[in-house]
Amino acid sequence: MKRRVVVTGTGVVSSLGNDVETLWNNITNGVSGIKPVTSEEFKDLSTKIAGTVEDFPAEKYIDSKELKRYDRFTQFGVVAAMQALEQARVDLDKINKDRVGIYISSGAGGMDTIMENHKVLLEKGPKRVSPFFIPMSIHNMLAGLLAIKTGFRGPSFSTVSACATSNHSIGEAYHQIAHGYSDAILTGGAEATINPLYFAGFSKMRAMSTANETPEQASRPFDADRDGFVMSEGAGVLFLEEYEHAVNRGAPILGEIIGYGSTTDAYHITAPDYQGASRAMKLAIERAGIDPEDVDYINAHGTSTPTGDVSETKAVKEVFGDHAYKLKVSSSKSMTGHLFGAAGGIEAIITLKSLETNTFPPTINLENPDPECDLDYVANQAVEGEIDIALSNGFGFGGHNAVIAFKKF
Structure with missing residues (x-):
């Protein structure tokens, strides 16, 4: 068990x-x-x-x-x-x-x-x-x-x-x-x-x-x-x-990890393939024993690169269908920048704080949305709302994908 x-x-x-x-x-x-x-x-x-x-x-x-x-x-x-x-x-x-x-x-x-x-x-x-x-x-x-x-x-x-x-x-x-x-x-x-x-x-x-x-x-x-x-x-x-x-x-419990999905694009050394990212999200959800509709928030990889943000948006749509437009997706890299190998560590912590405080972190500097990126990215200001389950996405050069599913404790 x-x-x-x-x-x-x-x-x-x-x-x-x-x-x-x-x-x-x-x-x-x-x-x-x-x-x-x-x-x-x-x-x-x-x-x-x-x-x-x-x-x-x-x-x-x-x-x-x-x-x-x-x-x-x-x-x-x-x-x-x-x-x-x-x-x-x-x-x-x-x-x-x-x-x-x-x-x-x-x-x-x-x-x-x-x-x-x-x-x-x-x-x-x-x-x-x-x-x-x-x-x-x-x-x-x-x-x-x-x-x-x-x-x-x-x-x-x-x-x-x-x-x-x-x-x-x-x-x-x-x-x-x-x-x-x-x-x-x-x-x-x-x-x-x-x-x-x-x-x-x-x-x-x-x-x-x-x-x-x-x-x-x-x-x-x-x-x-x-x-x-x-x-x-x-x-x-x-x-x-x-x-x-x-x-x-008697330790303080800040949140729970309920799923993890890891895949490889096997596609290109730097350009992402959205299908690899979508499979990683699907695996995290499946292994967590939840439905896609149960996810309230995604802390996106969201690097601010022209191809990467479009690819991740496609992946979210493929995984969540109509629910993609109901959940919130944001990139804390708009504020922290990209910490490369440390990015997922900081973003996991931000995701946990989101669950703890029922706060969706913003994507700042989102003033002129890309037509190909048409989800709710929590533009420019944090939003309060009930968050029970969240994903944190990480995608790396070489086509490496890793997604963690967190649950409020």
Whole structure:
């Protein structure tokens, strides 16, 4: 028999705040976290805007000696994870650490560390490359460091599926608990890709917005004038538990995960195929044991790219039929920007807050709707209304799709 899986803790580092309540307050007020990037390194790039993290409270959780040995993405992930454990009221001396795992990753890993050490290699030679280069740069080290910090000895690995990374991490963690292999798992993602190399690559693909003069209006999912996504950095981490395990601990229950669907387009390295996304949503709904008409809200992948938003709209229509025009769909990336591998972690938390507060988050900057995007995207202002079940969509380059179904607790 499948066991119930609940969320008992959440933690966030983002351009809209470095704790969940600050993030949520900004989301419900339609605040954009996108700002100019003023570093000289970006002067020759066509995109000079991003969702950067400010006032980052690293020292609260990581001592100064450790900080020097952590890539920026790892720092973000550790802080978000510690917040999640605090909210979940985890007593590390009492919890059975053999039954607690860590499924947390990054889409890009330690990009800053790779670039810094490559520069050292070219300018000063191989003997000057840091002995911490490898452990600082590899994707799985965030999970490894968190395991060392917490003592969690259950399963630990890092999924990497571009923009679907966090959703896959959360979904696989859900499966691990639902089928009885673990009692709790720390899961989500972290990303730090605000650097010239990543910007240059995405710019050559013409995937990023170049609305440098109006950064707060640059991320505009489903709007006819959208011209690409806006890169952001940060982390979103959740603590998942088996229901009885959480109740017995007296943990706060923030919401329940009831389904997970994962598919692959097998179509194109970057262009989406809406049928892959629709199958992932159908699987999440089917495995949740609900009908499509039971879904009240979808936190869309909604990246603000010309093809991606149309494809996702098609997928929603295929899955929900007439109900597609009755439910609400919104993209919080219009405010947070796109956190790549960490996007699904933050969006899962936003979805949980939506359920908890009966608030549909807005899609800001939706002023001139694309005729091909004709659903209710909660344009520009948050709306209150009863929300019992919601989906959070994540779709990544390579055709990776992962959808999580959440239920109000």
